[in-house]
Amino acid sequence: MLRRYIIRRSVAALITLFGVSVLIFFLARVMPGDPAMIALGETATLEQVAAYRERLGLNEPVLVQYLVYIESVIHGDLGDSLYTRETVLDDLARTFPATLELILFSTVLMISIGIPLGVLAGRFRDGFIDNFTRVFSLIGVVTPSFVWALFLLLVFAFHLNVLPTMGRLSEGVEPPAFVTGLYLVDSIVAGDWATFRDASAHIVMPGTALAMASIGQTTRMTRANVGESFDKTYIEFARAYGFNEIRTAAVYALRPALIPVLTIMGLDIAIKFGSAFLVETVFSWPGMARYGVRVILFKDLNAIVGTVTIIGFFFIVINLIVDIVVSFIDPRIRLGAQTQ
Amino acid sequence: MIAGAFFGGRGWYKFSRNRLSLFGLFLVISFILMALLAPWITPYPHHAESFIDFANANQPPSAKYMFGTDLIGRDVFSRVLFGYRISLRLSIIVLAIAVPLGVIPGLLAGYYGGWWETITMRIVDVFLAVPSLVMALIVVGLVGSSLTNAMLAIAFFWWPWYTRLLYNITRQLKNEGYVTAAQVVGASHWHILIKEILPNCVPSLLTKMTLDMSFVILVAASLGFLGLGVRAPTPELGSMIAEGANYLPAMWWLPVFAGLGILIAVLGFNLVGDGLRDLLDVEV
Amino acid sequence: MSEGSLIEVEDLHVRFDLFEGLSHVLKGVGITIRNGERIGLVGESGCGKSLLARCILGLLEQRNVRIEGAIRYHGRDLFAMRGSEWRDLRGRRITMIFQDPTTALNPVFTIADQMVEVIQRGGNRKRKREEALDIAREALRRVFIDDPDRVLRSYPFQLSGGMAQRVIITMALANDPELVLADEPGTSLDVTVQEQTLRLMATLTQEAGAAVLLIAHNLGVVREFCERLYVMYGGTIVEEGSVEEIFNEPLHPYTQALFGAVPRLWGGDLPKAIEGMVPDYTQAPEGCRFHPRCPHAKPECKSAPPWVELGKGRGVRCVLFEDAARPVAHA
Numbered sequence: 001m002l003r004r005y006i007i008r009r010s011v012a013a014l015i016t017l018f019g020v021s022v023l024i025f026f027l028a029r030v031m032p033g034d035p036a037m038i039a040l041g042e043t044a045t046l047e048q049v050a051a052y053r054e055r056l057g058l059n060e061p062v063l064v065q066y067l068v069y070i071e072s073v074i075h076g077d078l079g080d081s082l083y084t085r086e087t088v089l090d091d092l093a094r095t096f097p098a099t100l101e102l103i104l105f106s107t108v109l110m111i112s113i114g115i116p117l118g119v120l121a122g123r124f125r126d127g128f129i130d131n132f133t134r135v136f137s138l139i140g141v142v143t144p145s146f147v148w149a150l151f152l153l154l155v156f157a158f159h160l161n162v163l164p165t166m167g168r169l170s171e172g173v174e175p176p177a178f179v180t181g182l183y184l185v186d187s188i189v190a191g192d193w194a195t196f197r198d199a200s201a202h203i204v205m206p207g208t209a210l211a212m213a214s215i216g217q218t219t220r221m222t223r224a225n226v227g228e229s230f231d232k233t234y235i236e237f238a239r240a241y242g243f244n245e246i247r248t249a250a251v252y253a254l255r256p257a258l259i260p261v262l263t264i265m266g267l268d269i270a271i272k273f274g275s276a277f278l279v280e281t282v283f284s285w286p287g288m289a290r291y292g293v294r295v296i297l298f299k300d301l302n303a304i305v306g307t308v309t310i311i312g313f314f315f316i317v318i319n320l321i322v323d324i325v326v327s328f329i330d331p332r333i334r335l336g337a338q339t340q
Numbered sequence: 341m342i343a344g345a346f347f348g349g350r351g352w353y354k355f356s357r358n359r360l361s362l363f364g365l366f367l368v369i370s371f372i373l374m375a376l377l378a379p380w381i382t383p384y385p386h387h388a389e390s391f392i393d394f395a396n397a398n399q400p401p402s403a404k405y406m407f408g409t410d411l412i413g414r415d416v417f418s419r420v421l422f423g424y425r426i427s428l429r430l431s432i433i434v435l436a437i438a439v440p441l442g443v444i445p446g447l448l449a450g451y452y453g454g455w456w457e458t459i460t461m462r463i464v465d466v467f468l469a470v471p472s473l474v475m476a477l478i479v480v481g482l483v484g485s486s487l488t489n490a491m492l493a494i495a496f497f498w499w500p501w502y503t504r505l506l507y508n509i510t511r512q513l514k515n516e517g518y519v520t521a522a523q524v525v526g527a528s529h530w531h532i533l534i535k536e537i538l539p540n541c542v543p544s545l546l547t548k549m550t551l552d553m554s555f556v557i558l559v560a561a562s563l564g565f566l567g568l569g570v571r572a573p574t575p576e577l578g579s580m581i582a583e584g585a586n587y588l589p590a591m592w593w594l595p596v597f598a599g600l601g602i603l604i605a606v607l608g609f610n611l612v613g614d615g616l617r618d619l620l621d622v623e624v
Numbered sequence: 625m626s627e628g629s630l631i632e633v634e635d636l637h638v639r640f641d642l643f644e645g646l647s648h649v650l651k652g653v654g655i656t657i658r659n660g661e662r663i664g665l666v667g668e669s670g671c672g673k674s675l676l677a678r679c680i681l682g683l684l685e686q687r688n689v690r691i692e693g694a695i696r697y698h699g700r701d702l703f704a705m706r707g708s709e710w711r712d713l714r715g716r717r718i719t720m721i722f723q724d725p726t727t728a729l730n731p732v733f734t735i736a737d738q739m740v741e742v743i744q745r746g747g748n749r750k751r752k753r754e755e756a757l758d759i760a761r762e763a764l765r766r767v768f769i770d771d772p773d774r775v776l777r778s779y780p781f782q783l784s785g786g787m788a789q790r791v792i793i794t795m796a797l798a799n800d801p802e803l804v805l806a807d808e809p810g811t812s813l814d815v816t817v818q819e820q821t822l823r824l825m826a827t828l829t830q831e832a833g834a835a836v837l838l839i840a841h842n843l844g845v846v847r848e849f850c851e852r853l854y855v856m857y858g859g860t861i862v863e864e865g866s867v868e869e870i871f872n873e874p875l876h877p878y879t880q881a882l883f884g885a886v887p888r889l890w891g892g893d894l895p896k897a898i899e900g901m902v903p904d905y906t907q908a909p910e911g912c913r914f915h916p917r918c919p920h921a922k923p924e925c926k927s928a929p930p931w932v933e934l935g936k937g938r939g940v941r942c943v944l945f946e947d948a949a950r951p952v953a954h955a
Contacts, residue, residue: 019466027478126687134360142606144558146565147599150585154596158589233727240681241742241795242714256732274471278562282585292474293566296481304478312469329732331779
């Protein structure tokens with residue numbers, strides 16, 4: 001039953017991924033402006049443009065172009081970047097771990113702060129902690145990530161001077177040996193605590209700036225759903241039977257409440273890829289999102305398509321994971337057909 | 341109908357019990373008033389466009405310039421208020437395009453089901469798979485930055501949210517007694533969609549639109565921050581923040597005041613949206 | 625305190641602070657439950673029966689609630705009890721059967737998980753999971769569940785309402801409680817299943833010797849199962865007595881109306897619905913709260929009606945009986 005559910009979801013995910021590739025491809029081709037002109041600049045001669053079009057197959061029908069594109073993608077070829085003059089795949093492989101680390105870091109913050117805070121607020125509705133949480137999460141949600149980034153910079157880097165302003169590591173610090181590409185993980189694996197500390201100091205601000213909105217969102221969702229849980233008879237049952245208070249809140253009330261929260265968290269993680277475009281720019285974080293900003297400003301079509309494909313891919317994978325986790329929590333999905 | 345229920349007393353009473361929502365309403369009204377009245381209430385309305393006064397450049401906040409001045413000596417307070425005009429116009433136009441664009445397919449998908457549903461909702465999934473900020477960035481990046489392009493780009497990637505919302509509501513409403521009753525007495529599909537289903541979607545739509553005013557302002561500011569929004573010298577909050585960010589910590593007042601400016605607008609719409617959600621008891 | 629009394633509720637007032645004003649829901653309720661006694665509590669929906677049961681378990685924790693009066697458990701003041709004492713009481717000495725068994729069970733945990741949680745609270749030491757599961761299996765067999773392992777493996781949504789009700793009854797009795805508060809058990813189920821589970825509960829509690837406070841709409845079940853009866857209206861007890869006496873000769877006009885509203889198999893008259901509605905507690909009528917609906921209402925009813933003791937545990941709250949050793953009123 002569970003396996004069938006996962007297969008069904010995976011097929012749906014594949015279809016979506018296919019759709020994303022179509023969308024991006026046609027967007028890049030249909031946009032006003034000749035890609036060849038864009039690539040070569042306005043000073044290019046007509047011959048140069050024609051040769052370039054020929055080389056990229058831009059004279060073929062759009063459908064043929066798409067098939068050629070899909071074929072090369074399947075072979076792991078995303079084309080060359082005009083901006084870096086390297087293959088897009090290499091560019092992405094180099095920059096992706098930095099972005100992934102940032103997003104994972106902020107996801108950890110989102111879960112470890114957002115959920116407990118939401119449970120507390122939901123348990124003690126209208127109490128002090130609930131009011132505090134409401135304001136805190138509201139400010140988190142309404143402040144744009146780049147404004148958070150700048151506020152944090154002003155306070156911790158410029159005013160207090162305790163955190164570095166840019167990059168993943170200080171100058172002169174060598175990245176740890178490559179295992180996952182995530183410096184925090186790799187430096188632990190290597191047992192290199194000095195590097196770990198340096199990498200931590202660098203990731204705190206961008207990670208927090210990226211996390212604030214999703215912490216707020218998670219807190220609000222958790223609070224609302226746990227609060228709703230507390231109105232349910234099964235919580236009254238738990239209390240009537242003297243179940244441990246903490247267990248009641250953290251397990252009995254939270255688990256059913258988690259189902260909608262997880263779905264929102266999945267979307268939030270995806271939205272982080274968008275916010276990363278801003279945060280990485282502020283902190284000069286050498287990740288895929290900053291690469292994305294650069295190639296967009298450079299009108300580098302191959303690189304744009306490659307970056308967006310990766311983002312779409314991750315969005316779909318994350319949501320697939322969320323769906324599967326939800327199906328583990330919610331027996332009604334897992335056991336679907338067996339209802340009496 | 342909704343407005344009637346809302347302002348008829350009980351709705352307003354309930355809404356006004358929630359102090360946070362009232363505060364939000366205050367912020368929204370102030371935001372709109374500041375945007376509309378900017379030419380008359382700002383101390384230096386001519387600073388909104390290209391105006392150069394190097395003698396007064398880079399001034400920190402003072403009695404003369406409440407929020408300080410920018411690189412070429414323009415009053416930041418005046419420019420924030422004129423920035424509000426841009427934000428307000430942009431978010432209203434984006435929603436005016438995206439809402440009908442999203443509502444119609446959603447309504448049809450939820451009501452008719454079948455192939456139309458499958459295709460529509462798959463397309464929605466595809467559009468939602470990439471953050472709208474990123475898509476808008478790309479479009480503006482390729483087509484060139486201008487206010488019109490930014491609006492069109494955001495709207496083009498915003499409609500799927502409304503399709504999904506309307507789809508979910510319509511699917512639920514389709515099985516309600518009054519809809520079945522209308523079908524039984526032989527009302528046309530058109531009549532049912534427009535007269536029975538659509539009015540019942542209004543509370544959710546209204547709430548989502550209020551909340552989205554804040555998110556569109558955010559996305560627009562993000563575009564501006566990355567240099568892909570409105571072109572200089574038009575005052576835009578995101579690009580003002582970017583300008584100050586290049587000279588931190590020296591010109592702290594630019595990101596701080598322009599940032600607070602965004603925050604107030606976004607906070608207002610968010611609070612009102614939340615208040616409406618609780619009041620109308622809808623999911624969005 | 626009287627001999628062998630398990631729970632004594634004395635002059636209990638519960639008020640809720642609402643937007644509309646202060647809602648005075650329970651107004652001077654007093655009941656006594658003795659060891660092993662089976663008590664019925666009847667009245668229309670919204671008259672405060674469930675609220676009373678929840679007070680006994682201390683489940684009213686909302687910030688806007690104000691409770692006055694006293695509830696004593698074996699003579700000990702419940703409102704003065706500490707957290708650890710409450711935990712000893714709940715789920716061990718006093719348990720509760722909820723109205724809708726399907727919502728009382730947590731949808732995302734198996735029956736085994738939930739039963740173990742309850743059973744582990746019983747006994748003198750904490751039971752191991754395996755031990756608790758054995759007890760659960762045995763207890764489920766006693767409610768005529770043939771395949772306890774299948775039920776234990778199930779999630780609530782996989783059980784029928786009747787099955788879920790049996791699970792709840794099992795949980796309520798698993799730790800040998802002294803008192804079971806049965807809040808309209810199975811009202812949400814269909815009538816035959818409801819009858820079955822009510823009878824099952826009756827038999828099992830009787831076997832276990834637990835006292836029961838049965839809140840019920842079904843007067844037939846109350847008549848069959850209970851020994852004593854409290855009739856409640858508008859947050860006050862309006863009549864008290866043995867089941868036999870009250871059924872034979874209901875005194876309070878409300879009791880008469882209530883019994884008149886119950887369909888009978890024979891006896892000619894169609895059931896008469898009681899005119900009017902249960903009062904809005906923010907603007908409850910002064911004096912006797914029933915007087916606006918009462919066919920015998922007099923001007924005196926606007927001041928608080930007296931509690932008239934009629935001997936042998938019989939009592940009624942009504943001006944009609946103020947001077948009467950034996951009542952006369954039968955309209």
